[in-house]
Amino acid sequence: MTPVKNSPLVRKLSAFVALSEAELAVLDHLHQRRRTFLAGRDLVHQGQSEQAAYILSAGWVCSYKLQPDGTRQIVDFQIPGDFLGLRSVLLRTSDHSFEPLTDIQAAEVLKGDLLDAFTHTPRLAMAVLWAASRDEAMVVEHLVGIGRRNAEARMAHFLLELASRLALVGMGSREGYDCPLTQYHLADALGLSAVHVNRVLRQLRENGLVTFRDGHVSIHDHEGLIKLGEFDPAYLDQDGPLVR
Amino acid sequence: MTPVKNSPLVRKLSAFVALSEAELAVLDHLHQRRRTFLAGRDLVHQGQSEQAAYILSAGWVCSYKLQPDGTRQIVDFQIPGDFLGLRSVLLRTSDHSFEPLTDIQAAEVLKGDLLDAFTHTPRLAMAVLWAASRDEAMVVEHLVGIGRRNAEARMAHFLLELASRLALVGMGSREGYDCPLTQYHLADALGLSAVHVNRVLRQLRENGLVTFRDGHVSIHDHEGLIKLGEFDPAYLDQDGPLVR
DNA sequence: CGACTCCTTGAAGCGGCTCAAACATGGTGG
DNA sequence: CCACCATGTTTGAGCCGCTTCAAGGAGTCG
Structure with a gap:
């Protein structure tokens, strides 16, 4: 059993889809570039154009929008197994900010790697799209x-x-x-x-x-x-x- | 100039992407199955599993969720050029309802046709995905x-x-x-x-x-x-x- | 120890709700 | 043709859920 099989993302996706060995391997590959971020330091700022997405593996994050008057609205919280900035990497500049609420561990996913993964394992693409759809339902x-x-x-x-x-x-x-x-x-x-x-x-x-x-x-x-x-x-x- | 070039959806997408003749033809094809619905009669009910999506070409629709206590929250309004139930056809049963606010005209889009269109004209797929992402930003x-x-x-x-x-x-x-x-x-x-x-x-x-x-x-x-x-x-x- | 963050509680005010009623419009049927 | 009803708009009165302001306490870190 490779370590990735215990990753929160795999746990989450596995609850709804039986992943093949090949798909697990691709997920494993996506988890390569591990990075750490400190609590309270924003990952992405509103309006910034971003090149990478992240798979959160440990810690909590919130995504929020700031109002001109200084108040803020938290749109969603991300917990281990969730994607960060998935949409912004695929489609558009980010329209909200991400702040780690704790020190976090996340795997950086480059746009190219993600598209490759989707091309080679379309079922995985659907699974990720499903997770994104679930996130939207939560919003x-x-x-x-x-x-x-x-x-x-x-x-x-x-x-x-x-x-x-x-x-x-x-x-x-x-x-x-x-x-x-x-x-x-x-x-x-x-x-x-x-x-x-x-x-x-x-x-x-x-x-x-x-x-x-x-x-x-x-x-x-x-x-x-x-x-x-x-x-x-x-x-x-x-x-x-x-x-x- | 074919009629579809004046369709609201084409107008919307064209504002951001220059569509090729081939892509316009595919969009034209998707507009084939024209249907009419009357104001006030729900298109899709909450929890219902749906097989088709629609491209709204005339009239207004709202998507909403009903609360157990009878109040309702309108999540979004759809105007000509907008998709209805795009996500539910691709991914999951609908988790909200659609009500036409006026008599409407809409083109029914079958799951198969949509996937075909995406396969043959990936740029169009990205354009539609972009529109969906914009909708989410509105939410x-x-x-x-x-x-x-x-x-x-x-x-x-x-x-x-x-x-x-x-x-x-x-x-x-x-x-x-x-x-x-x-x-x-x-x-x-x-x-x-x-x-x-x-x-x-x-x-x-x-x-x-x-x-x-x-x-x-x-x-x-x-x-x-x-x-x-x-x-x-x-x-x-x-x-x-x-x-x- | 001081400074900071977070939790807790009180007091007072207001934004938006509920209840209630009147009016206008358009469609329907006798 | 008018009486009627359904739907939508408008306005008033009173109230309550939540906000703002204020201040004290508790834990933690340098």
Whole structure:
């Protein structure tokens, strides 16, 4: 068993597609150029034209857009197994920024290598495209949450989505997971003020639903959280095209 | 000049890519199966697995998600030249619904035909992928707006984005455009109540910025609107990969 | 130890919501 | 032809969810 078989990306893709040895080898190759980045130092700045994408293998990242008035909106968080800047390398200059929330490990993927991989293993291309599509579905769900759910439901939904994503790459379970986010991150992601995030977390804790403390999320009442957050994991779980 | 050269999709793509005769012919072929749908009758329902995509050639559509509590969030509006259900045909069951806001004309595109077209004219595939990427950038911008802009700025931004998109397919200008949306649609899109939408529109009108009345948007102060909505069209205008 | 980051809580204000009602328009059927 | 209804717009009144401002506490790092 080569090391890459335990990589988060392989775990994620394998949950939906049985990868052949050849495909695993290609993925292995893509993981060659390992790099490290420090927490808090932006990877890509808004508007910058970028040549490389990354496969995140350890640590957390957020992608966000800055407003002229200084506020920011976090669009998504990336966890191990996720791509960074996939679209910008293929199609256009990046329209948002990436900030590592922790020190991270990522494999740099050059445009040429990626296109080669897609040419030689089209099934892998479809698998990656499927992952990108899933990411987009998450952004849409995020949009719905901010537009139509109140603060409590938003938080519940968000924590459940994270639990589900992390479990897929073996970094947590229904009972809980480690999470390096601060309440400021939660605020910027959920479109709330940090103060209100604190109050909402307290309320969820006091109602025995979930506790977020010292970098760890403990889910006490999974059912209750699902109900409160109107969480329907369909948008995360749908089968890719390859298993049909 | 064949009729398809005036199709909104061709207009849109041509703004960023010079299409060859062969590529125009392929696009022409994709426009063969013309169909009509009536306003208010959903095209695709949430969760439904769909086999075809559509190229919208006339009329307006919105894509939305319904919440268990009955509220809905409109994710995006589609105007002539836009694809409907592109992702769902390639990758997964649709995770939102489509409702025609007016009677519409659309060309049905079968999965097979689309894949054939992509295989034979890869430049066209990239162009379509570019359009899809632009759509996604719009969703992200929408997310930012709902999360971090107040009602007035949201409305200003939204009306400007529409102006820009419509101008690209020859359906309006900086001065204004026809728009079949009701205040309820605006509310569901912007995450507001219909009542508040009305008040915001009144305010914009009284401040001499823009008037939305009788299905027509008249932009009186383009500069002022841009400033109020913090509208930066970079996410719409960026060059595709083919013109580099 | 001081400086910094993050969490926590209180108090007060406001942006946007809900409820309610009136009006205008266009289509429909008796 | 008019009575009626459905759909959309407009406006008022009151309220609540969330924000802003303010300040204290707790942990950590140089």
